[in-house]
Amino acid sequence: MNIYDIAREAGVSISTVSKYLNNKNIRPELKEKIEYVIKKYNYVPSAVAQGLVSKSLKLIAVMVVDLQVSYYAAAAYTIDKTLSKLGYRVIICNTLGDEENSIRYLDSLMKLSVDGIIFIGSIFEFLNKYPKVLNKIDNIPIICNNGHINTKNSHSVYADDRVGVYQATEYLIKKGRKNIVYLKYLTTASSNLKCQGYKDAIDKYGLKQTIYYTNDLMTAAYEDIKKMLEDGVAKDAIVCGEDLLALSCISQLSALNYKIGVDIDVIGFNASIFTDVSNPKMTSIDNKVEETSVKCADMLLDVLQGKEVKDITIPCSLVIKDSA
Amino acid sequence: MNIYDIAREAGVSISTVSKYLNNKNIRPELKEKIEYVIKKYNYVPSAVAQGLVSKSLKLIAVMVVDLQVSYYAAAAYTIDKTLSKLGYRVIICNTLGDEENSIRYLDSLMKLSVDGIIFIGSIFEFLNKYPKVLNKIDNIPIICNNGHINTKNSHSVYADDRVGVYQATEYLIKKGRKNIVYLKYLTTASSNLKCQGYKDAIDKYGLKQTIYYTNDLMTAAYEDIKKMLEDGVAKDAIVCGEDLLALSCISQLSALNYKIGVDIDVIGFNASIFTDVSNPKMTSIDNKVEETSVKCADMLLDVLQGKEVKDITIPCSLVIKDSA
DNA sequence: CTGTTAGCGCATTCAG
DNA sequence: CTGAATGCGCTAACAG
Numbered sequence: 001m002n003i004y005d006i007a008r009e010a011g012v013s014i015s016t017v018s019k020y021l022n023n024k025n026i027r028p029e030l031k032e033k034i035e036y037v038i039k040k041y042n043y044v045p046s047a048v049a050q051g052l053v054s055k056s057l058k059l060i061a062v063m064v065v066d067l068q069v070s071y072y073a074a075a076a077y078t079i080d081k082t083l084s085k086l087g088y089r090v091i092i093c094n095t096l097g098d099e100e101n102s103i104r105y106l107d108s109l110m111k112l113s114v115d116g117i118i119f120i121g122s123i124f125e126f127l128n129k130y131p132k133v134l135n136k137i138d139n140i141p142i143i144c145n146n147g148h149i150n151t152k153n154s155h156s157v158y159a160d161d162r163v164g165v166y167q168a169t170e171y172l173i174k175k176g177r178k179n180i181v182y183l184k185y186l187t188t189a190s191s192n193l194k195c196q197g198y199k200d201a202i203d204k205y206g207l208k209q210t211i212y213y214t215n216d217l218m219t220a221a222y223e224d225i226k227k228m229l230e231d232g233v234a235k236d237a238i239v240c241g242e243d244l245l246a247l248s249c250i251s252q253l254s255a256l257n258y259k260i261g262v263d264i265d266v267i268g269f270n271a272s273i274f275t276d277v278s279n280p281k282m283t284s285i286d287n288k289v290e291e292t293s294v295k296c297a298d299m300l301l302d303v304l305q306g307k308e309v310k311d312i313t314i315p316c317s318l319v320i321k322d323s324a
Numbered sequence: 325m326n327i328y329d330i331a332r333e334a335g336v337s338i339s340t341v342s343k344y345l346n347n348k349n350i351r352p353e354l355k356e357k358i359e360y361v362i363k364k365y366n367y368v369p370s371a372v373a374q375g376l377v378s379k380s381l382k383l384i385a386v387m388v389v390d391l392q393v394s395y396y397a398a399a400a401y402t403i404d405k406t407l408s409k410l411g412y413r414v415i416i417c418n419t420l421g422d423e424e425n426s427i428r429y430l431d432s433l434m435k436l437s438v439d440g441i442i443f444i445g446s447i448f449e450f451l452n453k454y455p456k457v458l459n460k461i462d463n464i465p466i467i468c469n470n471g472h473i474n475t476k477n478s479h480s481v482y483a484d485d486r487v488g489v490y491q492a493t494e495y496l497i498k499k500g501r502k503n504i505v506y507l508k509y510l511t512t513a514s515s516n517l518k519c520q521g522y523k524d525a526i527d528k529y530g531l532k533q534t535i536y537y538t539n540d541l542m543t544a545a546y547e548d549i550k551k552m553l554e555d556g557v558a559k560d561a562i563v564c565g566e567d568l569l570a571l572s573c574i575s576q577l578s579a580l581n582y583k584i585g586v587d588i589d590v591i592g593f594n595a596s597i598f599t600d601v602s603n604p605k606m607t608s609i610d611n612k613v614e615e616t617s618v619k620c621a622d623m624l625l626d627v628l629q630g631k632e633v634k635d636i637t638i639p640c641s642l643v644i645k646d647s648a
Numbered sequence: 649c650t651g652t653t654a655g656c657g658c659a660t661t662c663a664g
Numbered sequence: 665c666t667g668a669a670t671g672c673g674c675t676a677a678c679a680g
Contacts, residue, residue, distance in 0.1 A: 002673050013651045018675060027649065042460050047435040048375045049673035052656045057372060057436065067391065067401040068597075077391040080418050089432055092416045094404050108413055111371040112381070136366055218600055244601070251603040273392075276542055277568070277598065279575040326657050337667040342659055351665065373657035376672045 001041050010037045021045055051113075060300065061091045061109045063102065064120045070243075070272045071289055075120045075145070078293035086301070088115070099126055103133055110136055116300045120293075122147035122189035141303040143296045146190045155303065156311045157295045159287040161190050161269075164316025165197030165239060168267050168285050171318055172237045173205050177265060179236040181210045181228065183245050185217065194241050194269065210234075217244045225249055229256065236264060237324065243268035243275060243284055250278045250323055265324035280322035287316050325365050334361045345369055375437075384624065385415045385433045387426065388444045394567075394596045395613055399444045399469070402617035410625070412439070423450055427457055434460055440624045444617075446471035446513035465627040467620045470514050479627065480635045481619045483611040485514050485593075488640025489521030489563065492591050492609050495642055496561045497529050501589060503560040505534045505552065507569050509541065518565050518593065534558075541568045549573055553580065560588060561648065567592035567599060567608055574602045574647055589648035604646035611640045 003021075007014040010033040019026050020034045037043070051057040062079050064072035080090040091114065095102040102124070109117065117140060125147040127133055134151055142154040146161070165182075172180055182198040185191060195211065202209045210233050214224035225248050228234060240246040246268030250260050258264050260280055268275060271286035292314055302309045327345075331338040334357040343350050344358045361367070375381040386403050388396040404414040415438065419426040426448070433441065441464060449471040451457055458475055466478040470485070489506075496504055506522040509515060519535065526533045534557050538548035549572050552558060564570040570592030574584050582588050584604055592599060595610035616638055626633045 004673080014674080015651060015653095015676085016649085019650085022675080025649075030650085042456075044431065044434050044460070046376075046437060046673055047432075048372055048381060048437060049656090050675075051372045052370075052376050052658090052673080053675045055656080067397045067404075068394070070392070073391045073397045076416070077418055080391075080416070081420070084417075084429070084432075087432075089415060089436065091413060092400070092404070093408075094401055096405070105408070107368065108371075108408075108411075110368050112413065113370060113372060132366075136368070218597075247601050251601065254603060273542075274601065277571050277575065277601065279578060279603070327659095328657080338658080339660080339667060339669095340665090343666085346659080349665075354666085370657055373672090374659075376657080376674090377659045379672080 001043050003045065006034065006037050006041070006043055010034045055113060056115050057089070057112065058087055059089050059091060059112060059114045061093055061105075061114045061117045062120065063093045063095060063105065063117060063124060065095055065097045065123055067092065067094050070274070071270055071287075072120055074272075074289040075293045075296075078290050079118060079297045082294055082297035083301075097123065102127070103130065106133060106137060110140075114140070115304060116141035116143070118142075118296050118300060119144040119147065119149065120296075121145065124149065125189055141300060143300045143303070145292055145296050153303065155299055155309050157292055157299060158311070158313040159292050160313050160315050161287060162193040162197040162200070164285040164287060164318070165194045165269070166201045167197075167316070168318050169198050169201035169239055170205075171320075172239070172265055172267070172324065173201065173207065175265070175324075177236040178207060179210070179233065180207065181212060181234045181238045183212050183214065183225070183228065183238055183240045183249070185214055185221075185241040185245060191241055198239055214245065217242060221245055222248055222252070225252055229253065234264065237266070238264070239267045239269075241269055243270045243272045243282065246282055246284065246323070247274050247278050250280070250282065254279070260323050267318075267324045271319045275319065275321060278323065283321045283324035284319050285316050286319045288314050325367050327369065330358065330361050330365070330367055334358045379437060380439050381436065382412050383415060383436060383438045384412050385417055385429075385438045385441045386444065387417045387419060387429065387441060387448060389419055389421045389447055391416065391418050394598070395594055395611075396444055398596075398613040399617045399620075402614050403442060403621045406618055406621040407625075421447065426451070427454065430457060430461060434464075438464070439628060440465040440467070442466075442620050442624060443468040443471065443473065444620075445469065448473065449513055465624060467624045467627070469616055469620050477627065479623055479633050481616055481623060482635070482637040483616050484637050484639050485611060486517040486521040486524070488609040488611060488642070489518045489593070490525045491521075491640070492642050493522050493525035493563055494529075495644075496563070496589055496591070496648065497525065497531065499589070499648075501560040502531060503534070503557065504531065505536060505558045505562045507536050507538065507549070507552070507562055507564045507573070509538055509545075509565040509569060515565055522563055538569065541566060545569055546572055546576070549576055553577065558588065561590070562588070563591045563593075565593050567594045567596045567606065570606055570608065570647070571598050571602050574604070574606065578603070584647050591642075591648045595643045599643065599645060602647065607645045607648035608643050609640050610643045612638050 003014045007017045093105045138151045212228045214221045268284035271284045275282040275284045331341045417429045462475045536552045538545045592608035595608045599606040599608045
């Protein structure tokens with residue numbers, strides 16, 4: 001069933017049908033006939049054929065590392081919600097943190113001639129190491145959340161992670177905490193920024209930096225945290241680069257009979273659902289996933305409409321609950 | 325840059341280029357020339373034009389209710405991983421549980437002439453109420469996880485939720501628990517099945533059914549659970565329809581100084597990441613998201629290749645940790 | 649306002 | 665093995 005079939009049965013030309021489909025003015029009587037035939041056959045115009053002409057499938061790609069991480073899921077969710085309302089279709093790409101995999105995805109997206117790409121996370125700055133890849137995507141509208149891609153038509157939305165952690169650390173200091181440990185996860189640009197916020201605050205108040213590292217969020221993190229606690233350096237407070245790490249700290253400290261929020265403070269990062277499932281509820285730095293994601297989507301829409309856009313930084317805020 | 329440009333510059337015809345692109349035999353010297361030109365311009369054939377001819381963009385849609393729920397995120401993640409390896413592109417649709425929204429998505433997918441659709445969750449059985457919608461998607465390959473869609477080319481993968489809960493309840497009974505409460509969330513087909521598993525086990529052993537309800541997973545659930553605990557009926561054990569509910573139970577019971585796993589048992593459902601972040605770690609019914617999702621993807625691939633497939637039911641298993 | 653025609657970029661006949 | 669011609673379903677000029 002195509003536009004010819006509809007035209008024939010309705011007794012009009014294909015261009016009249018096309019005009020009907022695109023809401024242009026046609027004689028009411030023809031309109032009725034066409035409408036009738038379309039309903040009769042449940043006809044739906046092919047987006048592929050339309051796309052061949054218009055050079056656009058109204059398709060936007062969102063690249064994330066791992067949908068199972070709540071931040072990415074929330075970002076993908078929000079962007080999808082925002083864009084699909086406006087008739088765009090959203091392709092979510094799970095790169096699994098693998099560079100080759102990401103590049104393969106980009107090839108696939110270029111073949112589809114997607115209208116734009118949104119990258120979630122500073123990790124995608126790795127693309128700047130691959131001039132050939134940049135060249136391929138050079139003309140396509142790109143928005144990068146928390147990073148920057150070096151192409152002609154690329155723009156960025158940042159969450160101010162560094163200041164977020166700075167303020168959280170300062171909050172602890174002003175509460176009188178002196179031995180504040182930072183638990184760092186990963187070594188991406190944005191995890192470094194977070195850690196820098198901690199360092200800046202500690203330095204400003206003349207305290208001592210103590211940084212622990214972990215490359216895992218679950219089992220291995222548990223061991224790393226256990227070791228950290230056994231080392232006994234975390235007497236006062238712990239600032240964590242991720243809510244899940246803070247959750248593990250809270251859980252282990254509880255088991256050791258610490259009174260969280262009294263004996264020792266724990267602060268997470270992301271203000272995710274985990275802040276509500278911990279006991280006590282977790283104080284966390286809110287890096288505004290939803291606001292950031294909506295901004296990415298809006299900015300992309302602006303670019304697609306040819307509007308001028310400029311990079312933006314969204315401030316974090318500290319959501320104080322009971323763990324600090 | 326299209327196939328004509330490449331052909332011209334390489335001094336061959338477009339059909340030769342097309343053959344090159346589709347790995348058909350051509351003279352090595354021509355192959356080299358073509359290869360050279362393609363590399364030079366970073367040429368990528370248009371999937372849209374290919375799709376117009378082949379009637380397929382190699383696109384598969386996954387419909388879920390809410391990507392922020394770990395089960396759906398895991399399902400989407402797994403399906404995407406499985407299919408994108410094989411060159412398919414995956415569109416994830418977040419319906420937000422809204423029927424109109426779902427139907428709008430389906431329209432959009434039909435326009436794109438996606439190769440197949442995977443529905444995650446029994447909630448999508450609501451489509452069976454809309455003959456017009458069924459009619460539109462009647463010919464497209466469909467796989468439904470935990471439900472069935474009444475179209476010609478639809479198949480199902482089930483997780484045996486009922487038996488999963490039955491066995492978990494039986495496990496508690498055999499441990500000597502007598503006052504076992506079921507905490508029910510939602511009223512979809514599959515949440516009813518879960519609850520039925522509880523009822524069956526309770527009845528078989530001649531115990532008393534006690535069922536509590538909640539329509540929320542967070543704040544309101546907290547209150548519902550609080551009330552349930554205040555009612556004092558949960559003396560022995562609680563079986564929950566969702567891990568998040570079990571998490572809240574564990575957290576609140578801990579605060580009341582119950583020894584979870586000793587004084588009272590709590591079992592969750594999903595075997596999600598929440599089972600590892602609770603304290604103590606949560607015993608939970610594993611409904612095998614990953615296995616189920618891979619099966620959905622594989623089954624769809626089989627259907628696309630014209631193979632015969634039959635519906636399948638995957639058994640759940642009880643993952644025993646420390647809360648029961 | 650309506651219909652005719654020429655592409656959009658590619659795969660696929662069918663001759664040569 | 666290669667190339668010229670046709671069509672996939674639709675939009676956009678253009679002419680009527």
